[in-house]
Amino acid sequence: MSVAGHTTPPIFKRGLPPAARLTVYLALSTAMLVADLRFNYLETLRQGLSVLTYPLQIAASTPAEWANRTLEYFSSLNRLREENARLNAKSLEDAKRLLRQTGLEAENKQLRELMTMREKTPVRSIAAEVIYTARDPFARRVVIDRGARDGIEPGLPVIDGVGVVGQITRTFPLQAEVTLLTDREQSIPVRVQRSGLRAVMFGAGNGQLELRYLASNADVEPGDVIVTSGLDGVYLADLPVARVIRVERDDARGFARFLCKPEAGIERSSAVLVLGRARADMPQPEEPPAPPPPTLHRKP
Structure with missing residues (x-):
């Protein structure tokens, strides 16, 4: 309450100058840091503040986490599709190769059997x-x-x-x-x-x-x-x-x-x-020698 005839000094109207206030704040901060290091009295305050600000941290990080997970999901899905297409192409190529190999093995088996049979047959x-x-x-x-x-x-x-x-x-x-x-x-x-x-x-x-x-x-x-x-x-x-x-x-x-x-x-x-013919190479029976002509004897 103002008194009649009394005027407030200018320093109280404007407050401390900015430089002075900065000096005061720095001194206060330094004192609090030194005190915390010596006596560790702000630990409880920090824990309480972390509990109070945890929901805010979750709320702030949730959109970014969802965006990262969504991006990772679609990236994984795209990679899986590419990998599936690559594996399907490889499986198809392996199946073709196996089929060709099976056919070649069957053909080789037939040819071996054919050559064995050829050696056993006495004809052309x-x-x-x-x-x-x-x-x-x-x-x-x-x-x-x-x-x-x-x-x-x-x-x-x-x-x-x-x-x-x-x-x-x-x-x-x-x-x-x-x-x-x-x-x-x-x-x-x-x-x-x-x-x-x-x-x-x-x-x-x-x-x-x-x-x-x-x-x-x-x-x-x-x-x-x-x-x-x-x-x-x-x-x-x-x-x-x-x-x-x-x-x-x-x-x-x-x-x-x-x-x-x-x-x-x-x-x-x-x-x-x-x-060839089964009897083509068989030897023909030899003709028996012709009997000598009969000898005629004249009666005396």
Whole structure:
């Protein structure tokens, strides 16, 4: 409250000058720092302030953290997509490579078996490759890349590395047609390897073979191996033909039906051998010497 006739000095109206105030604040701060270092009396105050300001810190850092997490999520998603695409491409390439390798191994196996069979056969043989299947849907025929120019002629037998495949039925200059054993019009003289029973094998037209015209009590059982008999002079003897898989006996009619599975990869072989005639190289029997003419004796 002002007193009449008394005037407030100018220093109290304006306060301390800025330089003085700065000096006071610096001195006060220095005193507090020294006191805190000596007596550590501000620790409780700092802890309380940190507790009070923690929600503010969380609220201030939350938007930036969300933004960082969102950016990291989309970056990770993009990386995962790129990695997934790369792995899918690598998996597809590995699958192609494995498929090619499997095909090459199967082809090499067939060629090795074919060379082994070629060494076992005593007749001339010509290696050929199956290039496509004939267009007739009701026949079992394939076309090979060898023809009349290579010495192929109708009637020659065709085998693979395991057994009999079929027979040459038509020839062209550079190609030839092979009728497979499974064709309905194809037949071959055979014998049962276990019992020696002779029979004729016919194509069933469905990828199987059939022994026909045998009595119901014929000595043929499932699992028996059927080989060529060599009686026709076309096929070599003892070439594997088929294996009996089912026997149907009909005592009322007196006949039995024997279904067989081909031993050779008849409809799967990609490489085959065309054999020469089974009896082409067999020595012909020598003609017996002609008897001397009879000597005529005159009676005295």
